[in-house]
Amino acid sequence: MTEVQYTTLPETRVPVSAEADVVVIGGGPAGIASAISSAENGARTLLIEQRGFLGGMGTVSLVPAFCPFTDKEKPIIRGIGLELLERMKSEAGEAFQQEYEEWLDWVPIDAEALKRVYDDAVLEKGVHPLYHTFVYDVVLSASKRQIEGILIVNKSGLSLVRCKYIIDATGDADIAAKAGVPFQKGGSEGELQPGSMCYLLSNVDRYCFQQFLKDTQDTVQLHRTVERGIAEGALPEGRKSISGLAWISDTLVGVNFGHVFGIDGTKAEDLTRGAIEGRRLVERQIRFFRKYVPGFEQAHLVASGEQIGIRETRRIQGDYVLTAEDFMQARTFEDDIARNAYYIDIHLANSKSEMTINHLPPGQSHGVPYRVLLPVGIDNLWVPGRAASSDRAVQGSLRVMPNCFAMGQAAGTAAAMAACHSLTSREVSVPELQKRLLDRGAWLGEGVVQG
Ligand SMILES: Cc1cc2nc3c(=O)[nH]c(=O)nc-3n(C[C@H](O)[C@H](O)[C@H](O)COP(=O)(O)OP(=O)(O)OC[C@H]3O[C@@H](n4cnc5c(N)ncnc54)[C@H](O)[C@@H]3O)c2cc1C
Structure with a gap:
């Protein structure tokens, strides 16, 4: 490993470019729902996103x-998330809406429709979005328990945003890490x-593809065909199936297939390698599709992810660390703010290892306590989403959109409550928070009724 060299920059004066009660950083599913609920609960809310659109992995990485x-x-995920799903179905057009009207599981993503839905949804609530802006550092209070501001960089230059409360929805816990919150990675x-x-x-031709599955008795994940492709050298070693094909129309399909190993999504060099290797792999896969999979002979690549999809980076240490045992026992907590039923889905770390998959029985879910959003040591910060506090196994489940x-x-909701009453994140009344979530359509388990 080469030793890092440092240099000292001259002291820099930076302008204060904005001020808000609640600043949400990262416009993926966690950040979008954070911003909407913060604004709905009366806080002046700024939503900062490095890309020119919202959506996180669902739009950035397709x-x-x-x-x-x-x-x-x-349905156990309701409230804002479910509303956004339904809005995307209708924005994606009549044919899409009709086909997926009854679906709540594995609904394909029309990324362009989804971007418009997210723009509208945050603007309608009075959220101030600031796109094309990267947050690169934080300014801490003298006690080091509060983040007083964040440093941003964008086309307008460097500046400081003053904030009372912060939601780190970067998926990578970038802000928490800068604030010194302990974390684990991998x-x-x-x-x-x-x-x-x-x-x-x-x-592509969906009907021809479906006929091929019938004729060959292969699975929708093309187990046999992929295995044959690997054996004949058309595909590299690795998972012997496709992760998913999502049919947006009869001629347009979204593909999640194959892996690029050893990419740490918090390192620019790794993301660069991931982008280059990822695109090369896609090219090879398309040659495989055209040759081995009827219906794909004329397949045309419309777009690949702007960034390689990242499943796992940092997990913050929160006031509670959700564990695999909590998951398997389907535990409930007094401070539950959500329920989760998605299986533990850990993809192989190298081309020789196996996937880990653990399901709960149908109808069962476990609670997600408020404390997993609270990073230790900081009083005005929440970390929802992929980097919330859990062990590695549970992250493999909790991470999904x-x-x-x-x-x-x-x-x-909690950040707005704190802002309205000048509370710390830990002083927010959990029963009141739960009531507000239920009033806004969330589901917190059997017997916990909506207000
Ligand atoms: C290949 C792959 C397949 C998956 N399959 C599925 C699936 O089928 N269904 C499903 O539901 N989930 C799936 N997931 C998981 C899911 O997409 C992610 O875990 C989820 O999007 C995480 O949401 P998030 O809001 O925490 O973070 P993200 O979606 O990653 O959003 C974070 C946002 O923050 C922005 N950001 C990050 N750092 C900064 C910064 N410093 N300054 C400004 N902005 C910043 C990013 O640009 C991004 O928009 C998959 C993930 C991958 C990688």
Whole structure:
């Protein structure tokens, strides 16, 4: 490892470019729901996103479908997340709406429709969005328990945003890490789930493809065909199936297939390698599709992710660390702010290892306590989404988009409550928070009724 060299910059005066009660950083599912609920609960809310649009992995990296909103018996992710899902269905056009009207699980993502839905949804609530802006540092109070401001960089230059409360929805806990919150990254050996470059193919024929599955008895994940492709050298070693095909129309499909290993999404060099290797892999996969999969002979690559999809980076240490045992026992907590039923889905860290998958029985879910959003040591910060406080196994489940919406809704509501009454994150009344979540359509488990 080469030693890092440092230099000292001259003292810089930076302008204060904005001020808000609640600043949400990151416009993925966790950040969008945070911003909407914060504004709905009366806080002046600024939403900062490095890209020119919202959506996080679902739009930036073209992750092709929403994971289940149900526990296989009933919807358990409701509230803001479910509303946004329904809005995307209608924005995606009549044919899409008709086909997926009854679906709550694995609904394909029309990324362009979703971007418009997210823009409208935050603007309607009076959120101030600031796109094309990267947050690169924080300013702490003398006690080091409060973040007083964040340093941003964008086309206008460097500046400071003053804030009373912060929601770190970067997915990578960038802000928490800068504020000195302890975190873990990956497994005991530092291994991380792989990245995937997702993409969109047009000019494909869904009916021809379905006929091929019938004729060959292959699965929708093309187990046999992929295995044959690997054996014949058309595909590299690795997972012997496709993670998912999501049909946006009869001729347009979103693809999540294959892995790029050893990518740490908090390192620019790794993201660069992931982008280049990811695009090369996509090119190889398309050649495979055209040759091996009827219906894909004329497939045309419309787009690949602007960034390689990142499943796992930092997990903050929160006031509570949700564990695999909590998951398997389907535990309930007094301070639950959401329920989760998605299976533990840990993708292989290298091309020789196996996937880890653990399901709860249909109808069962576990609670997600408020404390997993609260990073130790800081009193005005919440971390909902992929980087919330859990062990590695549970992160493999909690990380999916419906859960991120639910955690975001709770974080935004709590932050606005804190802002309105000048409280710390830990002083927020949990029963009042739960009541507000239920009033706004969330589901917190059997017997916990809406107000
Ligand atoms: C390949 C792959 C397949 C997946 N499949 C599915 C699936 O089928 N269904 C499902 O529901 N989930 C799936 N997931 C998981 C899911 O997409 C993510 O875990 C989820 O999007 C995380 O949401 P988030 O809001 O926490 O973070 P993200 O979606 O990552 O959003 C974070 C946002 O913050 C912005 N940001 C980050 N750092 C900064 C900064 N410093 N300054 C400003 N902005 C910043 C980013 O640009 C991004 O928009 C998949 C993930 C991957 C990678």
